[in-house]
Amino acid sequence: MNQAPIHKEGKANRLIDATSPYLLQHAYNPVNWYPWSEEALDKARKEDKPILVSIGYSSCHWCHVMERESFENDSIAAIMNEHFIAIKVDREERPDVDQIYMDALQAMGQNGGWPLNVFLTSDQKPFYGGTYFPPQAWAKLLQQVATVYNEKRGEIEESAEQLTNAIATSEVIKYRLKNEGSEYNVNGMDKMYESIAARFDKKRGGLNRSPKFPMPGQWLFLLRYYHLTDNQEALRHIEVTLHEIAYGGIYDQAGGGFARYSVDANWLVPHFEKMLYDNGQLVSLYSEAYTATGNELYKQVVSQTIEWLEREMTNSMGGFYSALDADSEGEEGKFYVWTKAEIEKITGDDSDLIKDYYNITEEGNWEEGKNILHRRISDHEFAAQRGIDVAILNEKIAKANNLFLKERTQRVRPGLDDKALSGWNGLMLKGLVDAYIAFGEEKFLTMALNNASFITSEMSDGERLFRSYKEGKATIDGYLEDYAHVIDAFIALYQATFDEKWLNKAKTMTDYTLKHFFDNGEKLFFYTDDSSEKLIVRKKEIFDNVIPASNSQMALNLHLLGIIYDNDDYKSKSKAMIGKMTSLLEGEPTYLYNWGILYSYLASSTAEVAIVGSNANNIRIRFGKRYYPNKVVIGTKQSSNLPLLKGKEAINDQTTIYVCYNKTCKLPVTDIDQAYEQLK
Template sequence: MSQATTHKEAKANRLIHATSPYLLQHAYNPVNWYPWGEEALEKARKEDKPILVSIGYSSCHWCHVMERESFENDSIAAIMNEHFVAIKVDREERPDVDQIYMDAVQAMGQNGGWPLNVFLTSDQKPFYGGTYFPPQAWAKLLQQVATVYREKRSEVEESAEQLTNAIATSEVVKYRLKDEGTEYSINALDMMYDNIGQHFDKKRGGFNRAPKFPMPGQWLFLLRYYHLTDNQEALRQIEVTLNEIAYGGIYDQAGGGFARYSVDAEWLVPHFEKMLYDNGQLVSLYSEAYTVTGNELYKQVVYQTIEWLEREMTNSMGGFYSALDADSEGEEGKFYVWTKDEIEQITGNDSDLIIDYYNITEEGNWEEGKNILHKTVSDREFATKRGIDIESLAEKVVNANTLLLKARTHRVRPGLDDKALSGWNGLMLKGLVDAYVAFGEEKFLMLALNNAAFITDSMSDGNRLFRSYKEGKASIDGYLEDYAHVIDAFLALYQATFDEQWLTQARELTDYTLEHFYDSGEKLFFYTDDSSEKLIARKKEVFDNVIPASNSQMAINLYLLGVIYDHEDYKAKSRAMIGKMTTLLEGEPAYLYNWGILYTYLTAPIAEVAIVGTNAKNVRIDFAKKYYPNKVVMGTKQSSGLPLLEGKITKGDETTIYVCYNKTCKLPVTEVEEAFEQLK
């Protein structure tokens, strides 16, 4: 087979006009790629050719490998161009397309993953697919599929029809989701905890398997469970998990921010890509865990990760980029690893301490003498071992990290996926608000407000969201995921600032989803807007994964909005949604954790906290110093039209706190401690 064509010799294909960095990476492949759209689909129909859909994302390591081996190879490209209409899809821009064809590959009995390569009939119905293929196997498969499509067309179409029917089956039917009234109980939560607890890795945290994904929502659920039950074993498992992740190579010790997952069970060797959605949720998790535990490690992690966000992931308008690649110079992790000699040269007089602190060896813990920075003990234990006070250690580590970061600026950086996705921005916005609430750091609030303004000004049109933004242009209709996480973030921003514009926007976006996404028959939301492009199936997302399911988040949003606005229909819809999920939730809580968080809101009465007076914001800051997640917080300096603030007045000139349950209030108080006594 011939060698790959260089960019200088190559002609650009149709991907050259894309906004997606992933599609642009393939713009000079000899494959005659099309973006997903009517031009490609019409060509397949007109020429009666099968479609090859290849789905990935910009920071996907094996996507790059398959591109180098196959899609840049002239001979393999010639086979693809002759027999197929080849379509490249960025799964981050088009999760609706990805979800359909991922379901198809899994329905074929295969494991899903990316790159995802699926063969379709000319009318978009899938009949075969898989993930990564080595070049010789890929070339052989292309020839075989082309032959079968030509010579056994009726069998292919029959198989495709069956697969399409399977993936188009409603999730309500597929998972036997029934309308069940639910009596919310601690016993049921105990059952969920016991189910999850069977799989704990009690030594290293997380679950007893590899690879390990942080899955922050699972630990947020367990924090809420701990709050209701005071189960010390649950808290210990949360702390072990958060400590070990923060010590591990999955956390960028020098620069902040988390990689997507660890390939081993020790959190040591990461898959080095950094995703915005992971980091947003982990900032929320570590902030909330700090409020529970007061562990300074968690505060350090949050501050350092937000510094990384500001330094490397923020555009000039306050929007957040999507991802950093795992690779640089064609080598995974090269940007992040160090030899012992490099550490000695960079950190100078403190090199002996830093080498010990980060467990650096001559042999390396990665490959070829290269080391992934990681810790094995707490700073206090390390300081004791070295006979140094904790403050001096902290100063030396910060200095060393600054020097290492400076040295990294001379390296070739990993690729940056510089599109902004509204749902992922919502997750990071929520993380910033949670960090501001936990630590009272004004810089976090400014970053949050700038990002909220970016979403409002650049990624929305009235009460309608767009999915993607790049180079001054917003594109693609928002998915339910985008609405769900932006609404969640705006709700949090209102409760942190008492600025009602964010609450109003949250309600308007919610009402838009009810009009355009809600299935009143099945009482769940579709993933796509009713005005979006019609695909071969319209899916509903119900399982929580690395990102919480859009339906579970909308159920939480509806419930909280229902409480704040005293809106019974919102609350009824929320209860109907979780009512369908309860049987599944009790049996499979690990992948329904966000539904579990809603369950905790419904198990114990949710407190309606109203703060009224000129000092309302500062009282809110004091109020956040103790952990009490089962609440909504509203406030005003003078007056408000919100139902739960109407008629609330100050006691004399003092800012006054009202603690209410189901619109029935206890005596108004002026001290935060008194309000917390009422919450008990």
């Protein structure tokens, strides 16, 4: 697999030794770039120069544009080199740095985005910033900032101090968080649902806006709400959303996998990069939706996306790469789009059917007669209109997709960001486990186990995680995000396999986070390890975005592990965490959806399902095919020291299911249907 291109002209700068593909892209810029390092920060202090921090990531389209226009421009580079210590940061490797300076930009009253360019005093305090700048505007700004820094230093330092104090304010103080949560009920869930439902796009799904970003966690919350309340409007919205995304250009119809977002409201025109974190969560979402609805479209999407993961995003040890670029040959989407003539040549006798199925036209729906493959109706509807059998249609579509993939092998591929990030691997690992539980495909479990082994052998030293892995080397202390999502995945992997080593690893890492990340005063976790590099502020992440907040995920992890291990400390910490968020959550759940999922567990009591006997694993597989999200499933073929399995045994040598709530069990049964009746 190729990675993002490196422009090898002239002399390399200090980024040449980086592991980040994004930094390596800039290694031959005439800018005298440094990575974020003590060397760069010390140089700024010694020379009393302002710092320019430029933050981006390998699949960022406008990052590439600004590099071509400005950072490869010798005259602009000369200005940067003369007046600034220039530091390049990969936001995916250093989200802690990105988080601080993105907060600073927003505190300046500006909209955030990438590339993120922020000017700092020599002691790392921000005083001005922005995102993308055209080359002339960038050159002018550099000169102005250099002049003001030299002539009005006192004003600059005063402004930087005020900004630093603003971003250093504790989230608990900033959002007036206090422990208010003790009653968790359906009424609270109704309030959250009504707040989100007011923004539904009822025709195309998602929220009523453009561009449209997949937000898998919001829809998982709605699924949990539907399960708890049987609200049919919630289910309809989930189904419309998942159908429209699966039919749209945001989904790679030929090869599987989802793009980062669509620029329009119809999910048609994607921003073509594919991110591991989106795809991991969407695999989980479509798998869970399948168990709730039985819709075969969801199974198709999951299977095709996992094929893409295996084909294009997996290293030799089972680790998963981070991203595929939007661009190839300097053109966005070129790898993925088709002309009408190309479709006709590739598909031959079936071309009329394929053109209709994927809505191919001479004019195109993209640029210059180019088409993004997309669908508008179900296979059953299309087959009926054509008067052919659905099975025959599916064969022809599968054949065409294989021909498209073969043709793509002749094209220049988008850049591959081939670093593995532990937290993102955790999200995809969880997706694979959810897919295995929903569909029972052994390949999904094999990929999950290989990935879990990769994380533990290459990205962990036992209780600690590292953030990034590339070319045999793990670097950067793990962030709370990494621990939170790997712990979540390992809890799920235990529940799918009943192999207690994954549960033990989840507990070990949880205990590490409690020791090194948890703020006992505010009852929330810091984003960084207490032994990691000290930045100007130490932040806490509480709002769910495209990726669930690390604090909300840790609260969920503590809830589940607290039940499995009967650990009151875990459970009380989890309740204290969500208790702080309750008032915010009921009023504005859109970016607190993962907290809302935990709220739903507390509103209805989490079921404890214990399966004991020689056939425990097979019963577990069958048990997972029905939708009941608020449960933990534990099991053993013989015996276990887990508290919820003590004293439980197979009755009359038959594998036995115990359904319990709050450690109080109903009558043991040997029939899955009876167990589900007890859950109801």
